[in-house]
Amino acid sequence: MIVGERKPIREILELLGDNTTVLVVGCGSCVTVCLSGGEREARELASILRIRGQSAREVTVERQCEKEFLLPLEKEIEPVQAVVSLACGIGVQAMSEMFSSHRVFPGLNTTFMGMPVEQGLWEEYCSGCGECVVHKYGGVCPVTRCAKSLFNGPCGGSQAGLCEVKPDRDCAWQLIYDRLKSQNRVEELLQVQPPKDWSFSRSGGHRKMSREDMLL
Amino acid sequence: MKVVAIGCDKSGYPAVLRTLEGGCTPQLEVDVRGVSCLGVVRESLLLEILEGDASYILLAGCPLDSCHNLEGSRFAKARAERVNALLDEAEVDKRVVLAFVTADKTSPIRDALARCVDEKDRVT
Amino acid sequence: MSWLKDVLESGAFAVTGEVGPPKSPNIQPVLKKVNQVCRHVDAVNFTDNQTAIVRMSSLAGCLLAKEAGADPVMQMVCRDRNRIALQSDLLGACALGVENVLCLSGDHQSMGNHPQSKNVFDVDSIQLLEIFKNMRDRSAFQNGEEIKSPVKVFLGAGESPYADPVAFRAMRLAKKVAAGAQFIQTQAIFDIERFEQWMFEVRGLGLHKKVFILGGVIPVKSARALRYMQEEVPGLVIPENLIHRLEKADDAKAEGVNICVETIERLKEIEGVAGVHIMAIAWESIIPEIVERAGLFPRPAKGAEHNHEDPKRT
Numbered sequence: 231m232i233v234g235e236r237k238p239i240r241e242i243l244e245l246l247g248d249n250t251t252v253l254v255v256g257c258g259s260c261v262t263v264c265l266s267g268g269e270r271e272a273r274e275l276a277s278i279l280r281i282r283g284q285s286a287r288e289v290t291v292e293r294q295c296e297k298e299f300l301l302p303l304e305k306e307i308e309p310v311q312a313v314v315s316l317a318c319g320i321g322v323q324a325m326s327e328m329f330s331s332h333r334v335f336p337g338l339n340t341t342f343m344g345m346p347v348e349q350g351l352w353e354e355y356c357s358g359c360g361e362c363v364v365h366k367y368g369g370v371c372p373v374t375r376c377a378k379s380l381f382n383g384p385c386g387g388s389q390a391g392l393c394e395v396k397p398d399r400d401c402a403w404q405l406i407y408d409r410l411k412s413q414n415r416v417e418e419l420l421q422v423q424p425p426k427d428w429s430f431s432r433s434g435g436h437r438k439m440s441r442e443d444m445l446l
Numbered sequence: 447m448k449v450v451a452i453g454c455d456k457s458g459y460p461a462v463l464r465t466l467e468g469g470c471t472p473q474l475e476v477d478v479r480g481v482s483c484l485g486v487v488r489e490s491l492l493l494e495i496l497e498g499d500a501s502y503i504l505l506a507g508c509p510l511d512s513c514h515n516l517e518g519s520r521f522a523k524a525r526a527e528r529v530n531a532l533l534d535e536a537e538v539d540k541r542v543v544l545a546f547v548t549a550d551k552t553s554p555i556r557d558a559l560a561r562c563v564d565e566k567d568r569v570t
Numbered sequence: 571m572s573w574l575k576d577v578l579e580s581g582a583f584a585v586t587g588e589v590g591p592p593k594s595p596n597i598q599p600v601l602k603k604v605n606q607v608c609r610h611v612d613a614v615n616f617t618d619n620q621t622a623i624v625r626m627s628s629l630a631g632c633l634l635a636k637e638a639g640a641d642p643v644m645q646m647v648c649r650d651r652n653r654i655a656l657q658s659d660l661l662g663a664c665a666l667g668v669e670n671v672l673c674l675s676g677d678h679q680s681m682g683n684h685p686q687s688k689n690v691f692d693v694d695s696i697q698l699l700e701i702f703k704n705m706r707d708r709s710a711f712q713n714g715e716e717i718k719s720p721v722k723v724f725l726g727a728g729e730s731p732y733a734d735p736v737a738f739r740a741m742r743l744a745k746k747v748a749a750g751a752q753f754i755q756t757q758a759i760f761d762i763e764r765f766e767q768w769m770f771e772v773r774g775l776g777l778h779k780k781v782f783i784l785g786g787v788i789p790v791k792s793a794r795a796l797r798y799m800q801e802e803v804p805g806l807v808i809p810e811n812l813i814h815r816l817e818k819a820d821d822a823k824a825e826g827v828n829i830c831v832e833t834i835e836r837l838k839e840i841e842g843v844a845g846v847h848i849m850a851i852a853w854e855s856i857i858p859e860i861v862e863r864a865g866l867f868p869r870p871a872k873g874a875e876h877n878h879e880d881p882k883r884t
């Protein structure tokens with residue numbers, strides 16, 4: 231899922247500036263699950279704006295990143311001066327594209343692709359590198375979960391299984407080593423992995439995917 | 447100044463009524479509501495009430511460790527803190543205050559209401 | 571030619587030192603440090619923006635050292651440059667006669683003075699070794715394209731015997747050797763027993779015959795400095811008794827030098843250790859005393875026989 235974090239309310243207020251009639255748009259998918267931009271959060275933000283004397287309404291769509299779900303919003307959006315989207319950056323852009331005469335402000339900072347690891351805690355798991363290799367690493371992504379994206383083993387600073395860069399996080403290479411050891415596959419790590427082809431990643435420029443068989 | 451007091455039927459609600467009967471802070475207009483347990487009071491309800499003319503919400507429930515429904519008071523405490531944090535962030539000077547009491551106690555309620563008045567005095 | 575390589579191949583116990591370039595374009599501190607150490611070491615490392623703090627580039631430091639008569643080791647980290655820049659800088663170093671290169675991953679920028687910067691990590695240190703090895707041995711860039719004239723480089727890598735997972739450490743050295751490492755400079759050694767254990771594993775894999783291992787040492791000036799390293803520097807293991815020794819000493823600085831010299835004495839006895847790398851951070855002036863007291867002075871003299879240019883030698 232995509233994980234995002236609500237911007238500080240003060241920042242949202244600054245973004246809104248003089249616009250007093252506001253529509254807050256939540257998204258019913260990822261950001262609902264990570265408790266940052268769903269129906270509940272949209273209602274809370276709109277409520278706060280109203281308490282502050284602004285004229286705010288809220289609405290939540292199933293998925294802000296698909297235009298079909300946005301069509302019914304047209305009537306709601308027309309009268310307002312500004313829109314705050316509580317979706318990920320994709321939702322904000324979809325809204326901006328759909329309702330291009332309106333200002334759409336991001337209410338969230340989209341942070342990463344990850345998963346909930348315990349109640350109230352989410353962690354990044356994938357950076358969308360375009361060529362997945364996790365099977366070589368016991369199912370632990372070195373691109374994302376190692377702070378230095380190392381492919382051939384841990385750096386010199388891993389201690390007590392924790393990352394030297396962020397000591398409240400596991401060292402990805404400890405996890406990789408432990409997983410492969412439990413599978414009796416440690417020797418596989420002896421293979422020198424050649425440099426990664428980053429052209430499939432964001433480094434190769436903006437990416438598109440097309441499926442000939444699905445095109446109309 | 448208006449305060450909405452929400453009390454748990456087992457504890458806070460009777461305690462608030464008793465406090466008010468005994469005569470209390472005259473500056474306050476207190477609107478008292480009863481609920482089956484403070485655990486049913488969600489953030490959205492708190493915010494909705496604050497959208498009106500109330501400056502304070504008093505949540506009065508069972509003591510944390512002897513809540514009639516076990517976790518009700520704890521939930522209420524966590525939610526009040528979240529709402530207060532949102533209000534803080536938005537620089538709105540309305541607040542949710544808490545009092546944990548048994549049905550026969552009045553002083554914690556009186557203290558909480560007095561706190562509302564004090565804080566208001568300080569703010570303005 | 572790499573003088574460091576000649577010394578190591580001659581079988582002498584090698585000594586290298588480290589110089590942190592200044593946070594300015596002033597060449598005086600570089601020349602001063604080089605002059606302080608150059609008669610007592612066989613080669614001088616120049617760090618590459620170590621701890622992610624901006625400093626004069628390693629290559630510039632290397633060139634200054636070379637002009638002052640020392641054999642420089644250029645450190646290169648993967649944090650700030652992609653494979654294009656790394657290969658380009660190797661060609662540049664080679665053109666300027668800097669032939670020892672130490673390949674490292676690099677400290678994360680969040681630990682330094684520009685934590686807002688973006689990092690690169692296009693390749694890791696092992697991949698970098700392999701790229702450079704192929705540039706030298708197969709005259710090929712990473713993409714396979716031919717390099718028209720020979721690349722000369724003596725390739726080194728770092729190794730941290732103490733970091734986790736410990737069981738993987740010797741294997742990781744094997745990977746570095748397979749990827750092209752010819753010499754290794756280790757993380758600072760304070761816990762000599764654990765270092766010996768690691769060397770035992772290294773010998774078990776036969777790696778000591780394939781790569782020159784230089785044990786790293788750091789002279790410390792006070793118990794506080796050592797405590798700080800114990801708590802803050804990743805990848806170090808510092809036994810309590812050393813901290814106590816410094817606390818109890820009347821002259822902690824002298825005791826710090828004693829500990830360093832003792833460590834070198836122990837290293838000289840360990841089978842497979844080819845030399846010592848002295849990291850006297852902001853205390854380069856102490857290097858001559860340490861080298862002399864460890865019985866490693868004078869250093870082998872650069873004889874005329876080393877001046878000839880024999881392309882097969884690298």
Ligand code: SF4
Nearest residue numbers: 356357359362363371
């Ligand atoms: S290897 Fe690439 S695609 Fe696979 S989990 Fe890691 S970043 Fe994602």
Ligand code: SF4
Nearest residue numbers: 376385393394401402
């Ligand atoms: S400690 Fe582990 S996760 Fe952190 S940078 Fe080093 S190898 Fe990567």
